[in-house]
Amino acid sequence: MAEPESKRLKTEDAPYELIYWPGLPGRGELIRLLFVEAGVPFTDRSKDPGEAVGLVTGLMSDNGDDANPPAFAVPALRHGDLLISQTANILLYLAPKLGLGPSEGNGVYHLNSIALTLIDGFVNEIHETHHPIATSQYYADQKEEAKKRSKAYTSERIPRFLQYAQRVIDAKTSGDGPWLYGGKLTYVDLVLFQCIHGTKYAFPKAMEEMEKSGKYDGVFALFKAVQERPNIKEYMASDKRCSYGDGIWRYYPELEEE
Amino acid sequence: MAEPESKRLKTEDAPYELIYWPGLPGRGELIRLLFVEAGVPFTDRSKDPGEAVGLVTGLMSDNGDDANPPAFAVPALRHGDLLISQTANILLYLAPKLGLGPSEGNGVYHLNSIALTLIDGFVNEIHETHHPIATSQYYADQKEEAKKRSKAYTSERIPRFLQYAQRVIDAKTSGDGPWLYGGKLTYVDLVLFQCIHGTKYAFPKAMEEMEKSGKYDGVFALFKAVQERPNIKEYMASDKRCSYGDGIWRYYPELEEE
Missing domain, CATH: 1.20.1050.10 (Glutathione S-transferase Yfyf (Class Pi); Chain A, domain 2)
Incomplete structure (x- = not known):
């Protein structure tokens, strides 16, 4: 059963989750450094190797969900209902939210x-x-x-x-x-x-x-x-x-x- | 001397200009097809080979201008005072303006x-x-x-x-x-x-x-x-x-x- 609307977190209040391969800086590092510089907490789902590999391979083979198209590869970012992939795309999304880039113009x-x-x-x-x-x-x-x-x-x-x-x-x-x-x-x-x-x-x-x-x-x-x-x-x-x-x-x- | 403010075109009324190598579809084609589908006119600066090569090599070596950072490579798009490069970036900019993608969300x-x-x-x-x-x-x-x-x-x-x-x-x-x-x-x-x-x-x-x-x-x-x-x-x-x-x-x- 779905949670009642009032109990769901709005996207802007939802935690950020990074999905990436474990044990390497890789493309995931380009995302991590934004959170570090901004001092904004995020959940790094690459840190538990067993869980991380399953998450990554799952994402790379499923057909997305009701709200998001599938991903070809990681890094991926989950923020509330939104799930997006492609490093430069994730940076584009995060930068204005973390005070590291303009939101328009x-x-x-x-x-x-x-x-x-x-x-x-x-x-x-x-x-x-x-x-x-x-x-x-x-x-x-x-x-x-x-x-x-x-x-x-x-x-x-x-x-x-x-x-x-x-x-x-x-x-x-x-x-x-x-x-x-x-x-x-x-x-x-x-x-x-x-x-x-x-x-x-x-x-x-x-x-x-x-x-x-x-x-x-x-x-x-x-x-x-x-x-x-x-x-x-x-x-x-x-x-x-x-x-x-x-x-x-x-x-x-x-x-x-x- | 700079043109008086009143005589300059506002960006939204300015013509679109594609700057690209001449004689090939290339990455430029990914831009051209948006204008074609939308039926929106644009100036294709790749069509005059002599001019095109000069424009491209100029862009790839200058230090940008007062309003725009330099480009590494083409395609580039000029729209009023704005000049941008990178294919996916140009598509991102154009899509909502040409009715081929959402402007937010x-x-x-x-x-x-x-x-x-x-x-x-x-x-x-x-x-x-x-x-x-x-x-x-x-x-x-x-x-x-x-x-x-x-x-x-x-x-x-x-x-x-x-x-x-x-x-x-x-x-x-x-x-x-x-x-x-x-x-x-x-x-x-x-x-x-x-x-x-x-x-x-x-x-x-x-x-x-x-x-x-x-x-x-x-x-x-x-x-x-x-x-x-x-x-x-x-x-x-x-x-x-x-x-x-x-x-x-x-x-x-x-x-x-x-």
Whole structure:
């Protein structure tokens, strides 16, 4: 029997639930950092590994529910009756609610374009560096191709995406301070922070070279500014932050060899 | 000198301008189809090849303007003072203005997640099939890797994304009729149409097999329903529709060989 209307939580009062694979930062981290920075509690359903895997595989095979279409993959966010997937889409939904982006106007679309571009460059393309042939096959079986892809990624794509981020910082629309847009911290700064953090882990030599080049000083200054935010700093040092492993950002030293 | 305020067009009255590479459907086609279906005029700045290349390369290297951050890539849309990039972002902006999606509420995020997933599966991953190592290198120099990637794509990824689209159609949230969401045609149906059209061109054997399997009848029925929309039908038969070529959807017969 359905609960009486009066006992149901309105969506705006409902808790936020993140559904994701257990034990990895992954795309879920791009969502978690918003809650951390905003100091808003959420239920992280990835924390109990047994439950998390069932939730994820269930979502990826069901046909949605009365109110929501099905998801292809996680992260997914549940908020009251609403269930949504796709990282950039979840960020778009959460940002105004958490005070990390505007709720209307041109800024919504400007920030969404920045988020989508950073995710393309430092999340989706990073995954391709270790799985250029097939996600379903072992890394060991595509290592030679991964070396070629990584060489192109570190020599061409990393500089190109860093240059893009630097251009956004250099643009008039970035305003004052180290931030990407509008003179204050928004969710895309948190996205860039995680992108740089993960890419430093996966390709430390390449990223050290990029930092030393002096061409992207604004990007690395922004990274440090986010790192020093009190809530972020506390979180990154805590055991709530997962270590990297066999996820999107992986460290295979052979992918940086000449 | 700036024009006086009174002489400037308000954004809502301003013409729409699409900025894209010339001579290819590409990601630009996902934008064009919305204008075609809605019967709303737009200026397609890809049509004059000389001008188009200059516009695109200019956008990809400048630092934005007073009102807009820079773009990483095209398609880009100009509407009055606003300039935005990223395909799914442009669709999100246009859909409510062209009557092809809601302007607020949960449907905005449901449709955006469907659009992002279809673009991942049938646009971004298709490009990887012929360029699994580096976008900057010739296809001929990565043909062996492209064969491996294409085999995994046609045998694993096409079925998985088709199954996702079929699940969305089978979900309660699709409502009546052939459509993906809410019982009426929305922009994500146009996205699915172009995705299937392009994938049929690139991998005709695989897609014929998928169609014959009977597992995705809803997807192919939706494709045909969009194909029969009067404005779409007229457009597809006209010389306004570009032919495929060396873009995202390419036909290399060797990528379908066993």
